[in-house]
Amino acid sequence: MADRIALKRVGKRYGALQVCRNIDLTVGEREIVTIVGPSGCGKTTLLRCIDGLIPYEDGDILVEGERITEPRAGVAMVFQHFGLFPWKTVYDNVAYGLRIRGEPAERIAAAVPEYVNMVGLSGFERHYPYQLSGGMQQRCGLARALAVEPKVLLMDEPFAAVDAQTREILQFELLRIWEQRPTTMIFVTHSIEEAVLMGDRVVILKGRPSGVHEVVDVGIPHPRSRATLAERRFAEVREHVWSALMDEARKAEYELGR
């Protein structure tokens, strides 16, 4: 399987603060890689670098072999804060990326209902974001990203801001959608369970500055469903990731307490 994304010795600094360094990572064409790590380890920062939203100082980030210096066509991001425009309806939010790209009106009129339907928002096209629940808002954010038919989907803790039940529903929805149209996906989360459930591989970021501590092969075949959660392999991987992260988390907690 060819690599669609390659990170080579990537490092990011904010002034004197080194956020992460020597990050090596590849993601295949039909692969979901999840990134977990304690808060402040630079997971989201790294994802923003991959999207081209912020610059990085060291190494190379390659998408389809080209170095990322600015946001790239074919890469779409789903944000933790949803990032829906409050002045646009669901329809117009989903159409946003297509309009920016200058797609013809007929194309947009055909595509938007398809993606609205895919994420289960049919009937809510004319609603404004404030009229939707958090879960529905993120469905809309997902549809907006999917509508541009990205080759790479970047998920920045997409379900962190919704309640636990909704989160579970959305996880399986996303898996279902991905299995219909598999793409390259990097999924950042601070939930170990979510990382193992969603990921083909789980990247554990640790340390200050952070680096790749371990890449865990989940080894649970698709399609995944609620039954996956009950599999022995799932529990094993979860425990493994948990113990890899927990010494660090404990240390970090005491460090903050001091």
Next chain:
Amino acid sequence: MSKPAAPAVPAASAPRERAPGVPLRSRPAVYRIASVIVGLAVWEIVGPHIDPIFFTYPSAIARAAWEMTASGELPKYAWESLQILFYGMLLAIGVGIPVGVIMARFRKVDWVLDTWLNALYSTPTVALVPLLVLWFGIRAEAKVVVVFLFAIFPVLINTYQGVRKVDASFLEVARSFRSSEWQMWRDVLLPWAVPYITAGIRLAIGRGLVGMIIAEFYTAMTGLGYMIVRYAHIFKMDRTFVPVILLMFLGIALTAALKWVERRIAPWNRTED
């Protein structure tokens, strides 16, 4: 269905509901209306006892208003004034919004312009009126320029402030989707700034009305301002008050119209007025 025309507006932005259980003595409208009625009644009773050279009273004003409307005098002068106000405001909004956005987006433009604008804003615009009349003559152009100068600053400054305060997460989304600067104006900056801009326009209407009247005082040939001066000079108090009261209603009506427009174009914005 391509693009939804009208949003399904929820109860939240529907017209204020009247709570059925509120007793009369707790309703704000009752107090407001009563206050106006009492005020007008006192004026009507006291007014006639004061020398008509200096003062007048509501029924005399109403009579004068009727006469002046019937003779066509009031509509003619009001129309002249409205045109001045309209073009002046149009110019102020048309220049103020883009300059405000540009200054907010490009720091170097901001640095180049801000001293000039602050200086001009700090100068009492009234002081410039004689100069403007000298430059632009006493015809309509001069008055439009005066209205423009009175009205542009609130529009420009509010637009600038609004765009500067734009939520960075929206800019991030726009950049992620590879939006151009112009697309960002259209999709993010201007919609975001709508509440700021309309608040600026609301202030600008008040200032524009002042500018309009002052310009008409100075040029004294047309408009409601001229009318006020002319009747005040011949001590016709009832007729002097007619344009004054018309201006009051004009200010109220324009502000209300703007609020209505704002609700129509920004239904997502549920801030208090």
